Amino acid sequence: xxxxxxxxxxxxxxxxxxxxxxxxxxxxxxxxxxxxxxxxxxxxxxxxxxxxxxxxxxxxxxxxxxxxxxxxxxxxxxxxxxxxxxxxxxxxxxxxxxxxxxxxxxxxxxxxxxxxxxxxxxxxxxxxxxxxxxxxxxxxxxxxxxxxxxxxxxxxxxxxxxxxxxxxxxxxxxxxxxxxxxxxxxxxxxxxxxxxxxxxxxxxxxxxxxxxxxxxxxxxxxxxxxxxxxxxxxxxxxxxxxxxxxxxxxxxx
Amino acid sequence: xxxxxxxxxxxxxxxxxxxxxxxxxxxxxxxxxxxxxxxxxxxxxxxxxxxxxxxxxxxxxxxxxxxxxxxxxxxxxxxxxxxxxxxxxxxxxxxxxxxxxxxxxxxxxxxxxxxxxxxxxxxxxxxxxxxxxxxxxxxxxxxxxxxxxxxxxxxxxxxxxxxxxxxxxxxxxxxxxxxxxxxxxxxxxxxxxxxxxxxxxxxxxxxxxxxxxxxxxxxxxxxxxxxxxxxxxxxxxxxxxxxxxxxxxxxxxxxxxxxxxxxxxxxxxxxxxxxxxxxxxxxxxxxxxxxxxxxxxxxxxxxxxxxxxxxxxxxxxxxxxxxxxxxxxxxxxxxxxxxxxxxxxxxxxxxxxxxxxxxxxxxxxxxxxxxxxxxxxxxxxxxxx
Numbered sequence: 001x002x003x004x005x006x007x008x009x010x011x012x013x014x015x016x017x018x019x020x021x022x023x024x025x026x027x028x029x030x031x032x033x034x035x036x037x038x039x040x041x042x043x044x045x046x047x048x049x050x051x052x053x054x055x056x057x058x059x060x061x062x063x064x065x066x067x068x069x070x071x072x073x074x075x076x077x078x079x080x081x082x083x084x085x086x087x088x089x090x091x092x093x094x095x096x097x098x099x100x101x102x103x104x105x106x107x108x109x110x111x112x113x114x115x116x117x118x119x120x121x122x123x124x125x126x127x128x129x130x131x132x133x134x135x136x137x138x139x140x141x142x143x144x145x146x147x148x149x150x151x152x153x154x155x156x157x158x159x160x161x162x163x164x165x166x167x168x169x170x171x172x173x174x175x176x177x178x179x180x181x182x183x184x185x186x187x188x189x190x191x192x193x194x195x196x197x198x199x200x201x202x203x204x205x206x207x208x209x210x211x212x213x214x215x216x217x218x219x220x221x222x223x224x225x226x227x228x229x230x231x232x233x234x235x236x237x238x239x240x241x242x243x244x245x246x247x248x249x250x251x252x253x
Numbered sequence: 254x255x256x257x258x259x260x261x262x263x264x265x266x267x268x269x270x271x272x273x274x275x276x277x278x279x280x281x282x283x284x285x286x287x288x289x290x291x292x293x294x295x296x297x298x299x300x301x302x303x304x305x306x307x308x309x310x311x312x313x314x315x316x317x318x319x320x321x322x323x324x325x326x327x328x329x330x331x332x333x334x335x336x337x338x339x340x341x342x343x344x345x346x347x348x349x350x351x352x353x354x355x356x357x358x359x360x361x362x363x364x365x366x367x368x369x370x371x372x373x374x375x376x377x378x379x380x381x382x383x384x385x386x387x388x389x390x391x392x393x394x395x396x397x398x399x400x401x402x403x404x405x406x407x408x409x410x411x412x413x414x415x416x417x418x419x420x421x422x423x424x425x426x427x428x429x430x431x432x433x434x435x436x437x438x439x440x441x442x443x444x445x446x447x448x449x450x451x452x453x454x455x456x457x458x459x460x461x462x463x464x465x466x467x468x469x470x471x472x473x474x475x476x477x478x479x480x481x482x483x484x485x486x487x488x489x490x491x492x493x494x495x496x497x498x499x500x501x502x503x504x505x506x507x508x509x510x511x512x513x514x515x516x517x518x519x520x521x522x523x524x525x526x527x528x529x530x531x532x533x534x535x536x537x538x539x540x541x542x543x544x545x546x547x548x549x550x551x552x553x554x555x556x557x558x559x560x561x562x563x564x565x566x567x568x569x570x571x572x573x574x575x576x577x578x579x580x581x582x583x584x585x586x587x588x589x590x591x592x593x594x595x596x597x598x599x600x601x602x603x604x605x606x607x608x609x610x611x612x613x614x615x616x617x618x619x620x621x622x623x624x625x626x627x628x629x630x631x632x633x634x635x636x637x638x
Contacts, residue, residue, distance in 0.1 A: 023498030073517050074516060078518070086510065089513075089572075090510070090512055090513040090516040090517070091510065091513050092505070092506045092509035092510045092513045092514065092576075093509055093510060093576075094505055094508070094509035094510075094576035094577055095505060095509060099502060099505075099506075100513075103502075103513065103514075103517040103519070104503075104506075104507055104514070104518040104519045105517075105518070106499045106502055108499060117498065117499070118493075118497045118498055119497060119498060119499060119501075119502060138564060147629075195255065
């Protein structure tokens with residue numbers, strides 16, 4: 001097995017008296033989809049927010065690409081290539097696909113020796129189209145505000161944005177929530193596409209069929225602790241549910 | 254809809270094709286262009302009604318009247334331009350009226366001071382401009398810092414500063430009016446690019462007011478006064494800034510989703526400060542132009558204009574929730590108010606009726622916007638199913 005791209009070592013996060021994440025270690029390798037499972041309040045979102053720079057953990061270390069890292073803000077995490085797609089997607093619904101993919105990093109045309117700079121919407125549209133094509137994402141039009149797109153399509157925009165900016169690791173928080181069935185399949189397909197491109201994905205979910213559909217490995221959390229780590233092909237739904245509800249626990253996990 | 258159009262009007266883009274019934278399509282189309290249609294119908298109405306009620310002695314559609322309307326919209330439009338940016342970014346600036354007053358006083362004091370200490374006229378005027386716009390921008394900076402850094406709601410902050418600015422403007426002016434300005438600045442505030450005297454003994458004159466009197470003076474049309482030209486440049490600049498630059502894009506993004514803007518790495522705090530400085534600066538230009546126009550600084554000049562300027566912005570289709578709107582919309586909004594006011598006066602209707610009509614139009618404008626959102630939401634729901 002190759003070096004892990006992301007390695008979380010003995011991480012703990014405490015809110016007041018509550019230990020939200022309790023001594024959790026986790027590795028993610030290149031081209032791997034890891035499912036992070038657990039019931040509501042199991043600590044999966046908190047763990048992920050510590051990795052994406054939203055929270056700062058009290059204890060533990062993060063290694064990314066072999067080097068120790070510490071993120072003071074989400075921007076720090078993005079800078080090294082960790083892109084997190086939350087359920088709310090953080091898209092500007094009033095802007096079009098291209099504007100969203102390039103939001104905050106717009107391409108500009110220089111005029112009068114750089115004195116005047118205008119948006120290069122044509123180039124941004126072209127680049128957006130290429131990225132979407134490479135992910136086999138099809139939209140009827142790219143120049144309408146994305147508020148007219150479906151939930152799954154917006155999810156795809158967020159993924160395309162991360163891909164365009166060369167995310168090295170993608171973290172997705174319950175991406176199939178609030179989507180219709182065909183849309184869920186599309187999102188899962190996109191996760192497989194990312195894996196094929198060598199981009200590892202951490203998929204946070206409590207939906208077991210999703211986990212079985214795309215993950216290589218699953219990590220189960222319960223009350224802040226990691227209670228199991230399984231190769232997806234060598235476990236089953238019944239076993240995972242037992243871990244998720246706390247009826248079973250691996251001491252070595 | 255073309256690429257360009259959708260960029261210029263983010264809220265007005267088409268729904269996915271095929272998702273709408275023909276009736277919805279027509280409604281949607283009308284909701285997008287209603288302000289233009291309304292303006293056109295209103296002009297048409299006055300063109301017919303004004304000669305009818307005056308027995309043909311007065312016409313609405315004359316060069317003179319068109320120029321009067323252009324001059325009349327200047328302050329409302331300038332206040333509305335900055336406000337357009339602020340409201341698109343989901344903010345509000347209630348201080349624009351009093352900031353305009355302060356700028357008028359400041360530019361009058363600075364201009365007079367410079368001129369009296371021996372500075373030639375034109376540089377003195379520039380000193381007045383710098384003082385007016387600079388002073389205004391300083392107020393905008395304070396607004397922006399308190400809103401962006403201290404997280405006080407914009408409504409409260411700008412309400413507070415408008416009172417403060419009002420006090421400062423009164424205190425700095427001499428009994429509300431700054432007089433004793435060089436008489437020659439009248440030309441800057443009132444002269445025009447073109448003068449046209451129709452009929453016998455008339456002709457075309459450029460840049461300077463011809464020395465005529467009596468009958469010829471009565472027949473003279475003043476075309477494109479300098480303040481109108483200045484305002485035109487500010488409008489063009491605002492369109493460029495909002496629709497073609499990164500600054501504009503970020504303004505829409507902040508209004509569309511503050512969260513998305515922050516997480517995209519947009520320097521949101523700095524941008525908000527710049528927005529309130531921009532809003533104050535366009536109000537400052539309005540104050541400066543009024544000083545030139547009346548050859549005096551006035552601490553009360555901007556007071557009645559705040560609500561009209563917000564009305565123009567809303568009629569122009571800027572969403573009070575942020576994220577949508579255009580510069581040209583605000584121009585149309587300001588034009589609608591000015592045409593309405595001028596037309597009603599020419600019809601000899603009591604001038605107070607204008608308030609009732611403008612108020613109605615504002616509410617109707619928002620209703621039309623909401624009906625559009627409703628249709629889009631329904632269409633969206635259908636597509637998703």
